[in-house]
Amino acid sequence: MRLFHFSDDPAISRFEPRPVRTPSPRPPGRDWLNGPLVWAIDEAHQPMYLFPRDCPRILLWPLATTSAEDRAAWWGQSRARMLAYVEQGWLAALGGARLHRYELPVEPFECLDDAGMWVSREAVTPSAMVAVADLPAALAACDVELRVVDSLVPLREVWRSSLHASGIRLRNAVGWEA
Numbered sequence: 001m002r003l004f005h006f007s008d009d010p011a012i013s014r015f016e017p018r019p020v021r022t023p024s025p026r027p028p029g030r031d032w033l034n035g036p037l038v039w040a041i042d043e044a045h046q047p048m049y050l051f052p053r054d055c056p057r058i059l060l061w062p063l064a065t066t067s068a069e070d071r072a073a074w075w076g077q078s079r080a081r082m083l084a085y086v087e088q089g090w091l092a093a094l095g096g097a098r099l100h101r102y103e104l105p106v107e108p109f110e111c112l113d114d115a116g117m118w119v120s121r122e123a124v125t126p127s128a129m130v131a132v133a134d135l136p137a138a139l140a141a142c143d144v145e146l147r148v149v150d151s152l153v154p155l156r157e158v159w160r161s162s163l164h165a166s167g168i169r170l171r172n173a174v175g176w177e178a
Contacts, residue, residue, distance in 0.1 A: 001042060001043070001061045001106055002042070002043040002103060002106075003040040003041065003042055003043075003103070003104045003105075003109055004040060004041055004042075004043065004046050004049075004074070004098070004101050004102060005038070005039065005040050005041070005081075005099050005101075005102045005104055005126070006041075006046075006099050006101055006102070006132075007099065007102065008051040008052075008097070008098070008100070009014060009100065010095065010100045010129070010131065012100075012102060012126065012129075012159075013079065013125070013126075014037040014080070014087065014123075014124070014125050014126075015034035015045055015102075015123060015124045015125075015126070016038070016123050016124055017035075017037050017038050017039075017105070017120070017121060017122065017123065018036050018037070019034055019035050019036050019037075020033075020034050020037075022171075029111075030042040033112075034100055034120070035120040036121070036125045037120065037121060038104075038108075038119065038120040038122075038123070039117065039118070039119055040104050040109055040117075040118040040119070040120070040124075041116050041117060041118070041122075042116040042117075042118065044116055044118065045081055045115055045116025045117075046101070046116075047059065047084065047092075047138075047139055047142045047144045048116075048168060049085075049114070049168075050099065050132065050135050050138045050139050050142070051082075051086070051092045051094060051097070051135065051168070052090070052094060052097040052099075052135075053169075054169055054172050055086060055087050055090045055093060055094060055166070055169060055172070056058055056086070056090070056153075056167075056169045056170050056172040056173035056176070057084055057085060057089065057090075057167070057168050057169065058084070058085045058152055058158065058165060058166070058168075059082055059083065059084045059144075059165070059166045059168075060074060060075070060079075060082065060083045060158060060165050061081060061082045061083070061086075061162050061163065061164050062075065062163055063162065063164050065162055066161075066162045066163050067161075067162045070161040070162045071163070073161070074158055074161055075163070075164055075166055078145050079096050080143050080144055080145035080146060081142075081143040081144070082140060082142070082143065082144040082145070083144070083145050083147055084145070084146050084147065085148075085149055085152060085155055086146065086147075086148055086149070087148070087149060087150065087151060087152055087173060087174060088148050088149065088150055089174065091148055093096075094135050094136065094170050095135070095136060097133070097135055097137060098130050098133050099131070099132045099135065100130070100131055100132070101129065101132055102126040102128070102129050103121075103126060103127050103128040103129070103130075104124050104126055104127065105125075105127055107165045108121075108122050108124055109124075115164065115166050118164075120150075139163045151173070151174055151175060152167075152173040152174075152176065153171065153173065153174075153175050
């Protein structure tokens, strides 16, 4: 297994635990997830972070329990393993962004059993770093179909489907808070 952290900073020599910028409601006993942690994503789920940091996006993938109806309605004829939706207004930023993928040692991390997310309560030194310059090509290499839409708001209903849906930075999506 491999774990990564994505950043626009090319010079991180050590990741120090820090609290999340915007605390989220957590289940009972999981408030510590808003505290100081180093966050990582596993290799299978890394496409969720192949975007500029503040870019709002929704990623979908089928589960073993996904119904044929939901697959037809939301997936269509795509053969990709994931779909990634971004707003048209973010397409230029996506095309021009450069990220740095830091590989992290697995040992200090614990799995959250949530879409490939892992956390460490201690500082972590990366073992490698690779620059990623063409994010749309990196998504395609991960078998992710990029879908550009005018607005992410019509996709709110996907959370009622039997697909997995991950929404990141949705507070930056046009009209999301309305």
